Amino acid sequence: MDRPFDSFVILAEMRTGSNFLESNINLFPGLHSYGEVFNPYLICKPDQTDLFGVTLAQRDADPMKMIEKMRENTEGLYGFRLFNDHDPRVYDHVMNDRRCAKIILSRNLVDAWVSQRIAWSTDQWALQDARDAKKWRVKFDAKDFKRLFYTVKERQRDIARRLQITGQAGFYIDYDDIQDLKAVNGLARFLGVEHELTEFSGKFKKQNPESLIDKVRNFSLVEETVNEIDRYDLDSLPNFEPIRAPVVPSYVTCDSVPLLYMPVQAGPDREIKAWMAAIDGMAVEDLATGLTQRDLRKWKRQHPGHRTFTVLRHPARRAHAAFCRHFIAGGPETYGEIRQALADIYDVALPAEMPPGADWDKARHRAAFLGFLKFVAGNINGQTAIRVDGSWASQGHVVTGFGQILPPDHILREDDLAAGLAMLGHEVGLETLPALPVIEDETPFGLADIYDDEVEEAVRKAYQRDFMLFGFRPWRREKRG
Numbered sequence: 001m002d003r004p005f006d007s008f009v010i011l012a013e014m015r016t017g018s019n020f021l022e023s024n025i026n027l028f029p030g031l032h033s034y035g036e037v038f039n040p041y042l043i044c045k046p047d048q049t050d051l052f053g054v055t056l057a058q059r060d061a062d063p064m065k066m067i068e069k070m071r072e073n074t075e076g077l078y079g080f081r082l083f084n085d086h087d088p089r090v091y092d093h094v095m096n097d098r099r100c101a102k103i104i105l106s107r108n109l110v111d112a113w114v115s116q117r118i119a120w121s122t123d124q125w126a127l128q129d130a131r132d133a134k135k136w137r138v139k140f141d142a143k144d145f146k147r148l149f150y151t152v153k154e155r156q157r158d159i160a161r162r163l164q165i166t167g168q169a170g171f172y173i174d175y176d177d178i179q180d181l182k183a184v185n186g187l188a189r190f191l192g193v194e195h196e197l198t199e200f201s202g203k204f205k206k207q208n209p210e211s212l213i214d215k216v217r218n219f220s221l222v223e224e225t226v227n228e229i230d231r232y233d234l235d236s237l238p239n240f241e242p243i244r245a246p247v248v249p250s251y252v253t254c255d256s257v258p259l260l261y262m263p264v265q266a267g268p269d270r271e272i273k274a275w276m277a278a279i280d281g282m283a284v285e286d287l288a289t290g291l292t293q294r295d296l297r298k299w300k301r302q303h304p305g306h307r308t309f310t311v312l313r314h315p316a317r318r319a320h321a322a323f324c325r326h327f328i329a330g331g332p333e334t335y336g337e338i339r340q341a342l343a344d345i346y347d348v349a350l351p352a353e354m355p356p357g358a359d360w361d362k363a364r365h366r367a368a369f370l371g372f373l374k375f376v377a378g379n380i381n382g383q384t385a386i387r388v389d390g391s392w393a394s395q396g397h398v399v400t401g402f403g404q405i406l407p408p409d410h411i412l413r414e415d416d417l418a419a420g421l422a423m424l425g426h427e428v429g430l431e432t433l434p435a436l437p438v439i440e441d442e443t444p445f446g447l448a449d450i451y452d453d454e455v456e457e458a459v460r461k462a463y464q465r466d467f468m469l470f471g472f473r474p475w476r477r478e479k480r481g
Contacts, residue, residue, distance in 0.1 A: 242397075
């Protein structure tokens with residue numbers, strides 16, 4: 001029967017028991033782990049200058065050469081330990097290699113941090129005889145521990161994500177499990193080895209077996225810090241919104257100055273385009289737009305010192321603009337099919353005609369807008385069958401989408417737009433700036449006509465992530481214009 005893997009990698013961190021685990025893996029026939037082969041500062045161990053004739057410099061120049069040498073010189077499966085700070089090229093390689101088994105070793109991170117600090121203080125990184133054990137009580141550093149905690153958690157999330165999207169399975173094993181013969185024998189079977197160990201390697205002994213309270217001088221700070229960390233992300237916001245691709249044809253450029261505008265739909269794009277047209281001394285319809293990616297690269301080459309920018313709008317005002325433009329005002333921006341679905345399926349009480357007649361008052365407009373916001377909240381969270389349109393997609397996703405091609409140099413705010421544009425003008429060498437056109441309210445009613453706490457709450461429910469990412473405060477009537 002063919003073996004399931006050609007190699008293996010132990011994905012671990014310092015002080016997680018990887019030395020002990022590796023020493024026992026190496027007891028199995030057909031398995032050999034070579035240690036920290038891709039540690040940026042050494043090869044396997046401090047006094048070793050090469051592995052299979054490959055020096056540190058040669059390994060750094062071509063890490064795949066080292067992998068090939070291990071393959072050529074190993075009978076059975078070769079493996080190595082890979083930590084968060086080891087060569088990222090190797091990490092990418094092994095995570096994409098379905099024939100490389102992933103062993104994910106973890107440990108309680110408080111224990112790992114304390115063990116690391118004791119090792120630094122005593123310069124004892126491995127223990128082969130309990131009589132040589134060095135003792136030390138460390139002083140807990142909350143800031144340093146949090147750095148370790150979030151670094152390791154991010155790595156663990158990345159490992160899990162990569163395994164998911166490539167359809168692979170890893171063998172997860174904890175520090176406590178590596179001292180269980182049944183678990184280690186199970187790991188060997190995962191690698192395709194039927195041999196079983198009857199006892200562990202005696203090469204390494206457990207260091208500092210005392211309880212944490214006996215190893216930390218300020219143990220109360222440990223408890224306080226751990227309680228501060230929300231390990232289950234209870235306050236995190238679910239994100240089911242699809243990733244948005246950058247819409248390069250919507251970008252707008254000036255010709256006389258190196259300015260490029262990246263519109264967020266339902267923002268003040270009409271006014272920004274009028275301002276840019278005034279700079280170039282032309283009509284709005286004559287501005288350069290409809291770019292391809294090739295056109296974009298050409299424009300950048302021809303306009304050294306270019307600046308790209310986008311403008312954020314308060315979610316309440318932006319949602320209201322999208323609502324009016326696409327479902328109330330009528331005209332070429334109307335989304336006819338979605339409008340029909342809003343009325344028939346999502347119980348949004350829209351006017352029968354567009355623009356609405358005299359019977360369409362503020363109360364009806366407000367009620368319909370609240371219905372639209374309820375739809376948007378479900379739509380963004382993947383609870384409807386209708387696409388998430390760019391006019392009401394979260395601005396965080398839109399800006400992230402920009403970054404796939406060209407991240408904006410500046411993210412301006414509508415509420416402080418005059419100052420932001422003045423800064424841009426200075427950067428591209430404009431001595432005088434045209435006045436920004438007055439930003440008009442949508443019709444038939446402006447947001448100020450219907451805004452209250454219930455509307456604000458509905459907006460926040462729909463756009464929780466934007467409020468968190470960009471720090472938006474409650475919309476106020478004095479913010480108009």
